[in-house]
Amino acid sequence: AVLGCALLFPVVLAEDCPSPCRCWSLGEAWGTRVECSSRGLRSLPALPRLTRSLHLHNNSLASIPAGALDSLGHLQQLELWDNPWHCDCHILYLKLWLEDFSVPALAQLRCASPAHLRMKPLGQLTGNDLGVCTRLLPTRCLQFFWRDLVLIAGVVITFILVAWALKLSKKLICQLTLRGQRLRRSIPKTH
Numbered sequence: 001a002v003l004g005c006a007l008l009f010p011v012v013l014a015e016d017c018p019s020p021c022r023c024w025s026l027g028e029a030w031g032t033r034v035e036c037s038s039r040g041l042r043s044l045p046a047l048p049r050l051t052r053s054l055h056l057h058n059n060s061l062a063s064i065p066a067g068a069l070d071s072l073g074h075l076q077q078l079e080l081w082d083n084p085w086h087c088d089c090h091i092l093y094l095k096l097w098l099e100d101f102s103v104p105a106l107a108q109l110r111c112a113s114p115a116h117l118r119m120k121p122l123g124q125l126t127g128n129d130l131g132v133c134t135r136l137l138p139t140r141c142l143q144f145f146w147r148d149l150v151l152i153a154g155v156v157i158t159f160i161l162v163a164w165a166l167k168l169s170k171k172l173i174c175q176l177t178l179r180g181q182r183l184r185r186s187i188p189k190t191h
Contacts, residue, residue: 018045026052031074044068053077062086062112066093069101078105084112087125089133095122 017023021036031052036045041059052074061083069075078101085091091111098106103123111117117129127133 016048018047021045023048037079047072050074055079056083058082060084063090064094064097066090068093069097075101078102080105081108083109085109085122086113087111087117087120087122087129088114089130091122091125092130092133095125098122 016032017034018036020039020041021034023035024033025031026033031050032048033053033055034047034051035055036059037055038058041056041061044056044061044064047054049071051072054072054075054077057079059082061080063086080094085094094109095106098109106123107121109122111120111122111125117125120129
Protein backbone atom coordinates (compact mmCIF):
# COMPACT_ATOMS: atom_id res chain seq x y z
CA ALA A 1 0.00 0.00 0.00
CA VAL A 2 2.88 2.38 0.77
CA LEU A 3 4.42 1.67 -2.65
CA GLY A 4 1.04 2.41 -4.29
CA CYS A 5 0.87 5.79 -2.55
CA ALA A 6 4.44 6.58 -3.65
CA LEU A 7 3.47 5.84 -7.25
CA LEU A 8 0.36 8.00 -7.04
CA PHE A 9 2.11 10.84 -5.21
CA PRO A 10 5.80 10.75 -6.11
CA VAL A 11 7.93 12.84 -3.77
CA VAL A 12 9.07 16.14 -5.30
CA LEU A 13 12.82 16.67 -5.69
CA ALA A 14 14.43 17.76 -2.41
CA GLU A 15 15.50 21.20 -3.72
CA ASP A 16 11.86 22.07 -4.51
CA CYS A 17 10.56 21.15 -1.08
CA PRO A 18 11.30 23.42 1.89
CA SER A 19 12.87 21.82 4.93
CA PRO A 20 11.39 20.37 7.18
CA CYS A 21 8.28 19.89 5.04
CA ARG A 22 7.36 16.94 2.82
CA CYS A 23 6.13 17.44 -0.72
CA TRP A 24 4.31 15.29 -3.29
CA SER A 25 3.76 15.97 -6.92
CA LEU A 26 0.08 15.78 -7.85
CA GLY A 27 1.03 15.47 -11.51
CA GLU A 28 2.55 18.08 -13.80
CA ALA A 29 -0.78 19.74 -14.51
CA TRP A 30 -1.93 19.63 -10.87
CA GLY A 31 1.03 21.07 -8.94
CA THR A 32 2.40 20.10 -5.55
CA ARG A 33 1.06 19.14 -2.14
CA VAL A 34 3.23 20.70 0.59
CA GLU A 35 2.86 19.13 4.03
CA CYS A 36 4.35 21.39 6.72
CA SER A 37 1.90 20.69 9.56
CA SER A 38 3.17 19.87 13.05
CA ARG A 39 6.76 20.84 12.21
CA GLY A 40 7.25 23.56 14.86
CA LEU A 41 7.54 26.25 12.17
CA ARG A 42 7.92 29.82 13.49
CA SER A 43 8.11 31.35 10.01
CA LEU A 44 6.79 30.52 6.58
CA PRO A 45 9.32 28.53 4.50
CA ALA A 46 10.02 29.29 0.83
CA LEU A 47 7.26 27.44 -0.96
CA PRO A 48 7.28 25.80 -4.41
CA ARG A 49 5.68 28.11 -6.97
CA LEU A 50 3.28 25.36 -8.11
CA THR A 51 1.95 24.64 -4.60
CA ARG A 52 -1.66 23.51 -4.93
CA SER A 53 -2.29 22.16 -1.43
CA LEU A 54 -0.53 23.73 1.58
CA HIS A 55 -0.78 22.38 5.12
CA LEU A 56 0.64 24.69 7.80
CA HIS A 57 -1.64 23.78 10.72
CA ASN A 58 -0.37 22.96 14.21
CA ASN A 59 2.81 25.05 14.07
CA SER A 60 4.10 28.16 15.87
CA LEU A 61 3.26 30.71 13.18
CA ALA A 62 2.33 34.12 14.60
CA SER A 63 1.95 35.91 11.25
CA ILE A 64 2.61 35.56 7.52
CA PRO A 65 4.88 38.16 5.87
CA ALA A 66 3.11 40.57 3.53
CA GLY A 67 3.18 39.24 -0.04
CA ALA A 68 4.36 35.74 0.94
CA LEU A 69 1.31 33.99 -0.54
CA ASP A 70 0.84 36.21 -3.59
CA SER A 71 2.98 34.07 -5.91
CA LEU A 72 1.00 30.88 -5.20
CA GLY A 73 -1.36 31.19 -8.17
CA HIS A 74 -2.14 27.44 -8.23
CA LEU A 75 -3.09 27.22 -4.54
CA GLN A 76 -6.49 25.59 -3.96
CA GLN A 77 -6.28 24.27 -0.40
CA LEU A 78 -4.75 25.98 2.63
CA GLU A 79 -4.82 24.81 6.24
CA LEU A 80 -3.57 27.32 8.83
CA TRP A 81 -5.54 26.46 11.98
CA ASP A 82 -3.92 25.77 15.36
CA ASN A 83 -1.19 28.41 15.16
CA PRO A 84 -0.63 31.15 17.79
CA TRP A 85 -1.64 34.11 15.58
CA HIS A 86 -0.51 37.47 16.95
CA CYS A 87 -3.20 39.93 15.95
CA ASP A 88 -1.50 43.25 15.36
CA CYS A 89 -0.84 45.14 12.12
CA HIS A 90 1.31 42.27 10.81
CA ILE A 91 -1.73 39.96 10.64
CA LEU A 92 -3.59 42.35 8.33
CA TYR A 93 -2.02 40.87 5.16
CA LEU A 94 -3.14 37.34 6.05
CA LYS A 95 -6.65 38.51 6.99
CA LEU A 96 -7.14 40.43 3.72
CA TRP A 97 -5.57 37.65 1.63
CA LEU A 98 -7.83 35.01 3.18
CA GLU A 99 -10.92 37.18 2.65
CA ASP A 100 -10.22 36.84 -1.08
CA PHE A 101 -8.97 33.23 -1.03
CA SER A 102 -11.14 31.34 1.46
CA VAL A 103 -13.59 32.75 3.96
CA PRO A 104 -14.04 29.28 5.58
CA ALA A 105 -10.25 29.05 6.15
CA LEU A 106 -10.31 32.55 7.66
CA ALA A 107 -13.20 31.58 9.95
CA GLN A 108 -11.06 28.80 11.50
CA LEU A 109 -8.31 31.17 12.66
CA ARG A 110 -8.29 32.82 16.09
CA CYS A 111 -5.96 35.29 17.73
CA ALA A 112 -3.66 33.93 20.44
CA SER A 113 -2.32 37.37 21.39
CA PRO A 114 -2.40 40.15 22.45
CA ALA A 115 -4.42 39.33 25.56
CA HIS A 116 -7.38 41.61 24.77
CA LEU A 117 -7.91 39.80 21.42
CA ARG A 118 -7.26 36.25 22.61
CA MET A 119 -9.69 33.77 20.94
CA LYS A 120 -11.18 36.48 18.69
CA PRO A 121 -11.67 35.18 15.11
CA LEU A 122 -9.33 36.83 12.60
CA GLY A 123 -12.27 37.43 10.30
CA GLN A 124 -13.89 39.67 12.93
CA LEU A 125 -10.87 41.93 13.48
CA THR A 126 -11.54 45.59 12.82
CA GLY A 127 -9.36 48.65 12.42
CA ASN A 128 -10.08 49.50 16.06
CA ASP A 129 -8.66 46.13 17.15
CA LEU A 130 -5.46 46.53 15.15
CA GLY A 131 -4.72 50.19 15.85
CA VAL A 132 -2.83 52.38 13.39
CA CYS A 133 -1.39 50.23 10.63
CA THR A 134 -0.41 52.85 8.04
CA ARG A 135 3.31 52.23 8.53
CA LEU A 136 2.83 48.79 6.98
CA LEU A 137 1.52 50.03 3.65
CA PRO A 138 3.62 48.59 0.84
CA THR A 139 6.35 50.99 -0.29
CA ARG A 140 4.86 51.10 -3.77
CA CYS A 141 1.58 52.42 -2.34
CA LEU A 142 3.43 55.16 -0.50
CA GLN A 143 5.39 56.05 -3.65
CA PHE A 144 2.14 56.33 -5.62
CA PHE A 145 0.65 58.45 -2.84
CA TRP A 146 3.54 60.95 -2.92
CA ARG A 147 3.63 60.95 -6.72
CA ASP A 148 -0.11 61.63 -6.85
CA LEU A 149 0.19 64.34 -4.20
CA VAL A 150 2.93 66.11 -6.21
CA LEU A 151 0.83 65.83 -9.41
CA ILE A 152 -2.24 67.27 -7.69
CA ALA A 153 -0.18 70.12 -6.21
CA GLY A 154 1.27 70.81 -9.67
CA VAL A 155 -2.20 70.96 -11.22
CA VAL A 156 -3.47 73.31 -8.50
CA ILE A 157 -0.46 75.63 -8.89
CA THR A 158 -0.90 75.61 -12.69
CA PHE A 159 -4.58 76.61 -12.35
CA ILE A 160 -3.66 79.42 -9.97
CA LEU A 161 -0.99 80.72 -12.37
CA VAL A 162 -3.35 80.50 -15.37
CA ALA A 163 -6.09 82.34 -13.46
CA TRP A 164 -3.62 85.01 -12.38
CA ALA A 165 -2.30 85.35 -15.96
CA LEU A 166 -5.85 85.70 -17.33
CA LYS A 167 -6.72 88.33 -14.75
CA LEU A 168 -3.49 90.22 -15.51
CA SER A 169 -4.08 89.99 -19.29
CA LYS A 170 -7.65 91.33 -18.96
CA LYS A 171 -6.37 94.23 -16.90
CA LEU A 172 -3.62 94.90 -19.47
CA ILE A 173 -6.12 94.77 -22.36
CA CYS A 174 -8.42 97.19 -20.56
CA GLN A 175 -5.53 99.60 -19.95
CA LEU A 176 -4.41 99.40 -23.59
CA THR A 177 -7.97 99.94 -24.80
CA LEU A 178 -8.35 103.02 -22.58
CA ARG A 179 -5.01 104.44 -23.75
CA GLY A 180 -5.99 103.83 -27.37
CA GLN A 181 -9.24 105.71 -26.88
CA ARG A 182 -7.44 108.61 -25.18
CA LEU A 183 -4.92 108.79 -28.00
CA ARG A 184 -7.69 108.98 -30.62
CA ARG A 185 -9.37 111.81 -28.75
CA SER A 186 -6.17 113.74 -28.27
CA ILE A 187 -5.04 113.56 -31.92
CA PRO A 188 -6.47 116.51 -33.88
CA LYS A 189 -8.41 115.64 -36.94
CA THR A 190 -7.11 117.19 -40.12
CA HIS A 191 -9.07 117.49 -43.36
